[in-house]
Amino acid sequence: MMRKQWILCLLAAALFCGTAASLLSQEQEPVIPYVPPRPATTLVMLPDGSTVHVELARTEAEREYGLMGRTSLLPGHGMLFIHDRPAEYSYWMYHCKISLDILWMDADHRIVELSPDTPPCKGKASTCPSYGGHAPSLYVLELPAGSIKAHDLQVGQTVNFNLTR
Template sequence: MPARVILGFLALALGACSTASSKGRVEKFERTVPLSSYQRIELAAKNKKMRVYLADDSDKRREGLMQAGKNDLGPEEGMLFVFPTDGYLSFWMKNTPLPLDIAFLRADGTVINILAMKPYDLSNYSSAEPARYALETHAGWFLRNDIEPGDRFDLSLPAAGR
């Protein structure tokens, strides 16, 4: 009987590790690019303005809003991921504790699709067609501001961000 009990506990422990790992909560993550080093710009769509961190190089795009807490992202703030060319974009929420929404944008700033992303979720959240930009913000921001596919953000980006 003790061997069965030990095997049972071992199976439960392995199952718990597997579940935690699939949620992305197990891995320790340390930022290498502090949010304070990101350039900040203002974006607007339908007369709704927001300030965004500009993730315009591979290191900043890789870390994005990982480990960002409620105090790191104000209610009218987000992060704009800038890519050098159009392509199908895919994101996940590894090491990301905040629920976020993501909008994929064409090169002219037109919204392609908007998705709701769950904290720590390792699922892929992808653009419906080739996109140049991805805009992450607090969950519900696009809905609250009546921003939907087909709307256009003014993307007057600094030269380095294009």
């Protein structure tokens, strides 16, 4: 009788461990609703006088989706994320297929943080690192990788743009 109970205990433990391991291995990936690309109708002037055509990401859904799924970003193009209030915003590259340069700016459009050549995340959401978010910002500008170096962008410089509500 004792042997039979011991075997049943082992079987129950194995079943429990197998189920737990199975549940742990099935991490849920976030569901981020698709947001179609918007026209890049806003002009941003970089400190060196170069202009960039940007799409605006004003809503939570637009900011969350960002440049996901894009396989390229033309030189002189980007996306400007507009937050509702200044805070420390970190960004990740989940489902992004291209490297990007990321600039964080305060309410006066001064660059407060930079992340050059930010690589795409090719793994699960749980493996994607976050970038930035170390200084309060209101705006975040994503540009093609290499733009920070090409335009000699630095913390403290001002980026010029006008937003109409």
